[in-house]
Amino acid sequence: MTSPATTASYETAVTDLLGLVAYGELTAFERLAADSALAPTLAGKVQVATMAAAEFDHFRKVHARLAELGADPTAAMEPFVGAIDAFHEQTRPTGWLESLVKAYIGDALTADFYREAARHLDGESRAVVRDVLEDMGHGAFVVEHVRAAIAADPKVGGRLALWGRRIMGEALSQAQQIAIRRPALAALLAGLLCAPDAEAGDEDGVGRMLMRLTESHGARMAALGLSA
């Protein structure tokens, strides 16, 4: 587990993981801040902007960890620009409710992914990811908005359920692309490649991780009053 070759691969994998997280947070910030313009009320605008600002703060922390590891943060993010930009292009909200649902699903899915990934990381990188995790959950306000909108017009529920499936489908499809193109990262997430002080060392498979993420997604859609 600690041979030079494995160490080099672990370094590649952790740089990839942090680069992916950094670019994901940066674009989440950018898209969500832009979406706050769709808010029908000032209070809603402030809630969404608060969520966006938290995402920038996460970006900053992960960016700092990359620099600490001696990586070029911009170069670390580059490999993920295509997949993440494509995800956002395919899931561009056309209104306030779609934006809220995307923010809620995206935030929760990201938190699940961070929880999965953290177990395979070295202590310091794990601490950074968990620190970010603790600051998540700013999307809880979405639940009442969405449930109220469905109560007012049940047709909204059907439309948003489709929207939620589209977001999840696009996320999974881009995740698979990334796993194919970044083998070290895929190996890390599959438990094939671990930091010497990682919490989880057992092989588990990227497919099974994605399955767990999909299950949690289903539970969350139900909480919003939507069928997954």
Place this chain on the structure above:
Amino acid sequence: MTSPATTASYETAVTDLLGLVAYGELTAFERLAADSALAPTLAGKVQVATMAAAEFDHFRKVHARLAELGADPTAAMEPFVGAIDAFHEQTRPTGWLESLVKAYIGDALTADFYREAARHLDGESRAVVRDVLEDMGHGAFVVEHVRAAIAADPKVGGRLALWGRRIMGEALSQAQQIAIRRPALAALLAGLLCAPDAEAGDEDGVGRMLMRLTESHGARMAALGLSA
């Protein structure tokens, strides 16, 4: 200066001023974060996102001060939504350079305005505004980008000079609308209405303040290599 009537007007004026600043920072955050999608490079995206995040931090501080004063921050912002939204609608950048120039001009103009306004405020509100001021100037990176673009294609300079004039013209026009509709705020900025512990107590006139802001704007346009 401390009669009950004047105190009530001062309270109205300071709530107005902080509401104006809060909504201005919130929308600056929102628009700039959205514009970071226009960045041609990842490094540029990070620079603009950093500037946007700083604006959200300013919003948070001013919002907290409003709450501390017992004002409803949302109600304090409401009167300025129309003018500030109109400003942004009229100055929607069509590309990266226009976005940079707007960010730079907007940031510097706002800083000048805060400097002017702070002098008329009570000690604690003044401290909040000065605290925000100290965190400004994240737009310095814009100068080299704009100068390089003009060096590469001198026609760009003419186009951006027009753009800068449009931004300033729109800002002045909205400022005049606000001064007409919010007499207590106008009186505060004119030095007719001051906190007992304000630094400046002399009548000065809103018109003269706007003139000073316009002069500084001209100097800044020159620094960018643009005619004002």
